[in-house]
Amino acid sequence: MQLAADDRVATRPDGDATIEAGFFGPEDARLFGSLHIPLGSPTAGVLVCSPLHADFVKNYRSEVQLARRLADRGFAVLRFHYRGQGHSDREPSDITFSSLVDDAVLALEDLRSRTGVERVGFMGCRLGGLVAAAAASKVEGAPLVLWEPVVRPDSYVREAIRSKTISALSGSATNGMSSEALMRSLDEQGSMDIHGYPIFRDLVRSLEGRSLAGEVGDEPRPVHVIQISRGSAIRRDLAEVADDWSQLGFAADVRRVSGDVAWWFRGAGSAREEPEALTNEVVTDSADWMTVQLESTSKT
Amino acid sequence: MIEDKVRGFILEEFSSEAAGTALTNDFPLLERQVIDSLGLFHLVGYLEDEFGVEILDEELIPQNFGTISDIARLVREKETYAARG
Numbered sequence: 001m002q003l004a005a006d007d008r009v010a011t012r013p014d015g016d017a018t019i020e021a022g023f024f025g026p027e028d029a030r031l032f033g034s035l036h037i038p039l040g041s042p043t044a045g046v047l048v049c050s051p052l053h054a055d056f057v058k059n060y061r062s063e064v065q066l067a068r069r070l071a072d073r074g075f076a077v078l079r080f081h082y083r084g085q086g087h088s089d090r091e092p093s094d095i096t097f098s099s100l101v102d103d104a105v106l107a108l109e110d111l112r113s114r115t116g117v118e119r120v121g122f123m124g125c126r127l128g129g130l131v132a133a134a135a136a137s138k139v140e141g142a143p144l145v146l147w148e149p150v151v152r153p154d155s156y157v158r159e160a161i162r163s164k165t166i167s168a169l170s171g172s173a174t175n176g177m178s179s180e181a182l183m184r185s186l187d188e189q190g191s192m193d194i195h196g197y198p199i200f201r202d203l204v205r206s207l208e209g210r211s212l213a214g215e216v217g218d219e220p221r222p223v224h225v226i227q228i229s230r231g232s233a234i235r236r237d238l239a240e241v242a243d244d245w246s247q248l249g250f251a252a253d254v255r256r257v258s259g260d261v262a263w264w265f266r267g268a269g270s271a272r273e274e275p276e277a278l279t280n281e282v283v284t285d286s287a288d289w290m291t292v293q294l295e296s297t298s299k300t
Numbered sequence: 301m302i303e304d305k306v307r308g309f310i311l312e313e314f315s316s317e318a319a320g321t322a323l324t325n326d327f328p329l330l331e332r333q334v335i336d337s338l339g340l341f342h343l344v345g346y347l348e349d350e351f352g353v354e355i356l357d358e359e360l361i362p363q364n365f366g367t368i369s370d371i372a373r374l375v376r377e378k379e380t381y382a383a384r385g
Contacts, residue, residue, distance in 0.1 A: 084327060143346045159341075159345075162341065162344065162357060162359065162360070163337075165357045165360050166337050166340050166341055166344075166360055167337055168364070169337070169360055169361065170342070178357065178358070179357040179358075229342075230312070230313045230314075230315070231309065231312045231313045231315075231346075232312065235349065236349050237349075260338065264341075265338050265341070267338060
């Protein structure tokens with residue numbers, strides 16, 4: 001790995017592309033990012049908004065694969081860590097929904113300033129879908145790919161607690177606290193532990209009352225949602241939000257990819273998963289869709 | 301019937317685990333590992349989505365999810381409770 005002129009950034013080749021990994025943002029609150037730069041001048045950029053907690057680990061490989069695929073097609077792609085996550089500065093307890101969106105906006109500025117791209121698209125997974133939606137709403141017409149997005153954050157918190165309850169039921173949890181005890185811990189101690197990942201009160205409170213539709217806003221844009229499930233039915237919450245977007249004039253669709261991701265669960269259900277095949281299908285579908293969106297608008 | 305809808309969901313969602321089993325109403329789903337932790341997580345989400353009921357965490361016990369009959373009984377109880385307001 002070679003240090004660039006700016007010693008906060010290290011570069012290395014990645015196939016025909018280059019990855020610049022390093023820090024950006026203010027010195028007292030630096031964010032860590034990996035910028036995939038294609039061979040030649042990038043025609044557009046894509047910002048990847050990761051999920052949080054256990055979801056981050058589950059999705060990491062898919063995000064890398066997507067970034068590589070898009071870089072092969074001539075797009076610059078920035079993956080980054082929110083404050084208090086991964087290599088970035090600050091503490092996990094500093095995270096609120098507003099801070100996540102602020103970090104995404106800062107990352108977008110970094111993507112644009114380092115590559116010169118004007119046209120950008122956004123990808124977000126799970127809770128990162130909500131962040132991507134909020135960030136995309138600040139860029140007119142920016143296309144948005146959402147993997148298994150959280151439609152209502154209150155259900156996200158509820159699912160977290162439920163996953164712990166169910167793990168305790170099957171005897172795989174290390175701590176069988178009741179949902180009441182978890183919520184009490186959140187209120188009184190400022191956090192609750194879900195499978196080893198602390199979820200902080202300020203984040204939970206900052207998510208209250210929010211929704212995916214609310215973060216995307218009313219301005220029409222292309223939105224492509226990917227649902228991963230073994231069953232063929234489109235989930236009701238995804239179908240409803242896609243219908244609402246269509247009525248507002250969005251080019252919105254939900255695509256089901258057959259598979260199973262054990263969001264929240266540590267290892268559970270692994271025998272049911274085919275991670276490589278699933279990753280490849282999700283990445284290929286998303287890269288194809290984003291390529292069409294960014295190429296069609298960059299020619300107009 | 302609730303039982304038929306639940307059976308249909310299990311057969312589609314857990315097709316490999318349910319293969320070769322006679323998925324009768326009293327077939328032991330948890331005991332025979334047709335449904336694991338992740339499966340139960342998905343099943344609860346399906347029940348809430350399909351039947352408009354809310355499953356509480358304290359109701360996530362084997363007595364309520366051991367068989368299709370158990371699941372249907374739980375849903376009926378929830379529907380009845382909701383209807384009473």
